[in-house]
Each structure stands twice: as structure tokens, then as C-alpha cells.
Amino acid sequence: MEILHLFQALGLGLGVFLLFMVWRVLCAFWIWPNKAYQKLRRNGFGGPNPSFPLGNIRDMTKKNSTTNPASPSSSSNITHDIHSTVFPYFAKWQKSHGKVFIYWLGTEPFLYIAEPEFLKKMSAGVMGKSWGKPRVLKNDREPMFGNGLVMVEGEEWVRHRHVITPAFSPSNLKAMSSLMVESTTNMLDRWNALINSGSTEIDVEREITSTAGEIIAKTSFGISYENGRIVLEKLRAMQVTLFQSNRFVGVPFSKYMNPRKTLEAKKLGKDIDALLELIITARRKSVEQVPQKDLLGLLMADEGMTLTTRELVDECKTFFFGGHETTALALTWTLLLLAAHPEWQDQLREEIKEVVGNGEINPTMFAGLKKMGWVMNEVLRLYSPAPNMYRQAKEDIQVDDFIIPKGTNMWIDIVGMHHDRALWGEDVNEFKPERFKDDLYGGCKHKMGFLPFGFGGRMCIGRNLSMMEYRIVLTLILTRFSFSPAPGYCHSPSILLSLRPLHGLPLIFQPL
Ligand code: HEM
Numbered sequence: 001m002e003i004l005h006l007f008q009a010l011g012l013g014l015g016v017f018l019l020f021m022v023w024r025v026l027c028a029f030w031i032w033p034n035k036a037y038q039k040l041r042r043n044g045f046g047g048p049n050p051s052f053p054l055g056n057i058r059d060m061t062k063k064n065s066t067t068n069p070a071s072p073s074s075s076s077n078i079t080h081d082i083h084s085t086v087f088p089y090f091a092k093w094q095k096s097h098g099k100v101f102i103y104w105l106g107t108e109p110f111l112y113i114a115e116p117e118f119l120k121k122m123s124a125g126v127m128g129k130s131w132g133k134p135r136v137l138k139n140d141r142e143p144m145f146g147n148g149l150v151m152v153e154g155e156e157w158v159r160h161r162h163v164i165t166p167a168f169s170p171s172n173l174k175a176m177s178s179l180m181v182e183s184t185t186n187m188l189d190r191w192n193a194l195i196n197s198g199s200t201e202i203d204v205e206r207e208i209t210s211t212a213g214e215i216i217a218k219t220s221f222g223i224s225y226e227n228g229r230i231v232l233e234k235l236r237a238m239q240v241t242l243f244q245s246n247r248f249v250g251v252p253f254s255k256y257m258n259p260r261k262t263l264e265a266k267k268l269g270k271d272i273d274a275l276l277e278l279i280i281t282a283r284r285k286s287v288e289q290v291p292q293k294d295l296l297g298l299l300m301a302d303e304g305m306t307l308t309t310r311e312l313v314d315e316c317k318t319f320f321f322g323g324h325e326t327t328a329l330a331l332t333w334t335l336l337l338l339a340a341h342p343e344w345q346d347q348l349r350e351e352i353k354e355v356v357g358n359g360e361i362n363p364t365m366f367a368g369l370k371k372m373g374w375v376m377n378e379v380l381r382l383y384s385p386a387p388n389m390y391r392q393a394k395e396d397i398q399v400d401d402f403i404i405p406k407g408t409n410m411w412i413d414i415v416g417m418h419h420d421r422a423l424w425g426e427d428v429n430e431f432k433p434e435r436f437k438d439d440l441y442g443g444c445k446h447k448m449g450f451l452p453f454g455f456g457g458r459m460c461i462g463r464n465l466s467m468m469e470y471r472i473v474l475t476l477i478l479t480r481f482s483f484s485p486a487p488g489y490c491h492s493p494s495i496l497l498s499l500r501p502l503h504g505l506p507l508i509f510q511p512l
Pocket residue numbers: 149150151161318319320322323324326327330384385386389390451452453454455457458459460461462463465466
């Protein structure tokens with residue numbers, strides 16, 4: 001009899017527990033997001049209708065019928081009108097709902113913003129430390145960034161930013177320039193050997209991404225010894241694995257949809273952390289020796305404010321993921337645009353001859369490479385490697401008559417603003433570096449309409465490093481080679497976290 005009672009009590013307990021779990025799941029995935037959504041609606045924000053549990057993901061993953069990735073492009077038909085190619089769903093929704101609206105990633109509502117004036121008013125009273133990052137994206141990208149600077153929030157962000165900023169000072173960056181010259185020269189020697197053996201076609205995207213990975217690893221934690229090299233290989237493998245597994249961000253239990261990939265990414269993440277910890281511990285033990293001049297060495301040398309080993313590991317990963325692909329893609333798209341515009345190759349070569357001459361590259365000369373600066377800006381405008389930014393409101397934010405409620409996720413469309421005819425004029429989709437000649441904003445009608453490196457306190461911390469690397473790599477390439485698009489090049493800009501050429505970038509090279 002007593003056993004029966006025990007079973008009844010256990011059954012009841014289990015029932016209550018299951019009901020509680022169902023309630024928790026319902027709250028987390030439906031009731032709370034829906035409340036936030038209704039609040040946004042009441043505030044006047046419209047948007048496409050979501051469905052449970054995918055939200056608007058089905059529309060977002062539909063193939064775009066206007067693109068034809070199979071067809072090769074000649075340089076004359078490379079179109080830079082890419083917003084509707086890379087974000088077809090946003091371009092479509094903009095037509096019905098304007099430049100600020102709500103859409104859903106799974107059960108997470110996001111406020112979409114492609115309106116600089118709205119962005120200006122929204123961010124006017126919010127300091128860097130008061131911005132959050134959407135929880136759902138933090139979870140998804142945890143193996144890449146952990147709690148590094150891209151993701152960390154509040155007072156912790158202030159502390160990290162404070163410790164890290166001096167490492168990117170001009171004098172520290174200057175000391176890294178020889179590493180960049182060395183890796184690039186190795187790459188170009190390889191190209192020379194290939195060309196001499198008869199293959200003049202080179203996939204520039206693959207080559208430059210790999211060299212930029214090597215450069216960022218050297219400048220972040222040094223890869224001159226075995227552990228560093230293995231970390232670099234594993235970081236690359238993790239990136240590929242994550243691309244293949246995170247297509248349903250925001251959908252409940254999505255990480256269980258591709259468990260093999262999720263586990264693989266987790267395992268790689270653990271291996272990378274362990275290797276970086278070994279590097280850091282070894283450095284801590286060798287404090288007597290000369291401190292190394294890479295970013296890790298500089299962060300560890302700061303005696304006042306320090307980061308823990310765990311924090312240093314996350315920052316090294318953040319530099320790698322935040323820094324190498326963005327810079328590599330800025331260079332890759334530049335090479336495409338210069339290949340399609342040989343007159344700009346000539347102009348830049350002329351400028352390099354005047355400013356750098358035939359001597360060694362010295363970063364102090366770079367201020368003189370003005371036209372190269374215009375070209376970089378124009379490429380970052382047309383093919384922004386960071387295509388979007390995201391935020392979460394930590395408090396209610398008032399914008400005119402609207403209130404963005406605390407907890408709202410936001411998605412800022414950089415590509416959309418950089419291709420907005422209303423902001424740039426009729427020639428918005430033309431490659432015209434001279435628009436930056438006398439104007440830092442390239443003639444954009446709104447100062448928040450050109451944001452390749454972000455805005456406010458959370459502006460990119462690596463922008464000077466990346467500008468230096470861009471100038472070094474481009475100068476070395478232009479002085480050794482001329483190039484044109486390969487006949488088989490297929491122009492398919494696509495988003496895989498960054499904005500990249502889906503089928504790589506084959507170019508034909510001639511040594512000068
Ligand atoms: C062309 C190259 C680059 C582009 C286009 C770029 C773009 C951006 C953008 C748009 C943001 C703002 C993100 C946001 O507000 O959500 C950002 C932040 C950041 N970037 Fe870059 N970046 C580049 C190079 C680099 C490099 C070389 C590094 C490091 C070595 C780096 C590290 C970071 C970090 C750590 C943040 C977060 C800053 C913070 O939140 O305080 N980036 N970047």
C-alpha cells in the first residue's frame with residue numbers, strides 16, 4: 001500500500017515537474033517573445049508576419065530567384081547593386097514596411113534598422129557600456145568569441161576595452177608591420193613561382209584569407225612555435241564547422257538539429273582554449289624575459305589592469321575571428337574592383353611610386369597614400385565585410401514618439417545603408433573612389449549612413465591595424481603584379497557571417 005502511495009507521489013511530482021518544464025519552455029519560446037513583440041507593435045513598429053517556431057526564417061532561407069550564381073561574369077557586367085542579392089528578404093520587406101521594422105529569427109523578435117537618422121536618435125543617449133548583445137547570437141557564437149570584447153557588456157566591457165586599447169596604439173602597431181611584410185612577401189613569392197610554372201590564375205580570396213589568418217595569429221599570439229600553428233589550424237576548422245551548423249539561430253532547440261557539428265565545434269573550442277592556455281601559462285612563467293610585442297604580450301605586460309587567463313583566451317579568439325576575415329575580404333574585394341578598373345591600378349601604382357619609392361615599406365609613409373585611402377573607403381562602402389551589427393537595448397529607449405522596450409534585439413543593416421540611393425545619389429552602385437576625395441563620408445547625406453567600422457563607443461578597435469595591413473598588402477601586390485578578372489569568375493557576393501565571394505575570386509596575374 002505504502003509503495004503504491006510512494007509511486008503516486010512520485011508520479012505526481014514528475015507530472016508537476018513536466019508541467020513546470022512545459023511552462024518554462026512556453027514562456028521562454030513563446031509567451032515572453034510574444035509579449036515583447038506586442039509591445040513593439042503597440043509602439044507602431046510593423047513587419048512581416050512570423051510563424052511559430054521558425055519566425056521569418058523560412059522566407060530568409062528561400063533561394064533568391066534574381067541571382068544566377070552559375071553564370072560567369074565579365075568585368076563589364078559585375079554589378080555592385082548587391083543589397084537585394086545578399087539580403088533579398090530585407091530588400092523585399094523594406095518595400096512594404098520601410099527602413100525600420102520587426103522580423104523574427106525563430107522565436108526572437110529583432111528590430112531591423114536601415115535608417116541613419118533613427119540610428120542617430122536611438123544611439124544618442126546610449127553609451128558603449130550600456131549596449132547589450134542579443135543573447136541568442138551570443139550563445140550561437142560562443143565558441144568563436146566567448147566573452148571577448150565583441151560580446152562582453154556593461155562595466156566588464158569598459159574594463160576590457162580599457163586594457164586592450166593601448167595594445168593598438170600607433171607605436172605598437174608599427175612594430176607589427178614587419179610581420180605583415182614578411183607573410184605577404186612569402187605569399188607573393190609563392191604566386192611568382194606559380195606564374196613561372198605556367199598557372200597565371202590564382203584564387204585570391206583563398207590566398208589572402210590564409211595569409212591574413214597567419215598575420216592576425218602572429219600579431220595576436222605569435223605562431224612562430226608549434227602550438228601557435230596548431231591553434232591557427234583549429235580556429236580555421238572551427239569557423240568552417242560553425243558555418244555549417246548555425247543556420248537556424250533563434251529556433252528553439254536548433255543546436256540539436258545538427259548535433260554532430262555542434263559537438264565538433266564544442267570539441268574544437270575546447271582544444272583551442274587548452275592550447276591558448278598553454279601559450280599564456282608559458283608566457284606568464286617567462287616574465288623575466290623580454291615581453292613579446294604581439295597583442296597577447298602587450299595585454300599581459302599591462303601591470304595595472306590585467307585580464308585573467310580565461311579572458312585572454314577569449315580575446316585572442318576574438319582578434320582572430322573579428323580581425324582576419326574582415327581585413328582579408330576588404331583586400332579581396334579591392335582586388336576585384338581594381339581588376340575591373342585597371343585605370344585605378346595605374347593611379348595607385350603611380351601614388352606608391354611617389355610616396356614609397358623603391359625603398360622599404362614604412363608605416364609612417366602611409367598618410368601619403370591618399371588615393372589608396374579613397375579606394376579602401378569605396379570598397380568598404382560597396383562590399384562592407386561586416387554586413388551588419390547587432391545590439392540589445394538594456395533600458396527602454398525613446399526615439400521621437402516610439403519606445404524601444406528594454407530587451408529588444410536590434411539588427412543594423414550596413415549593406416542596406418551603404419547602397420541606399422536616397423543617401424548616396426544616383427551613382428550609389430558605381431565604383432567611384434573620388435567621392436571620398438574631400439569628404440570623409442564620401443558625400444553621404446547622413447553621417448551615420450557610412451559605418452564600415454561601426455559607431456560610438458563600440459567602434460572597431462582593430463581598424464588602425466586593419467588599415468595598416470591593407471596598405472602593406474596592397475602596396476606589395478601592386479608593385480609586383482598587374483591583374484585582371486579570370487574569364488570564369490562568377491560574381492556572387494554572399495553572406496556567411498561576413499560578405500564574401502561565394503565562388504572565390506580567381507584573377508589572372510602578370511608580373512611587372
Ligand atoms: C576591414 C576590417 C574590419 C572591419 C570592416 C571591421 C568591422 C567592425 C565593425 C562594424 C565593428 C562593430 C561591431 C558592432 O558594433 O557590433 C567591429 C568591432 C570590433 N572589431 Fe572590427 N573590423 C575590422 C578589423 C578588425 C581587426 C583587424 C580586429 C582585431 C585585431 C577587429 C576587432 C574588433 C573588435 C574586438 C570589435 C568589438 C569592439 C567593441 O565592441 O568594443 N576588427 N569591427
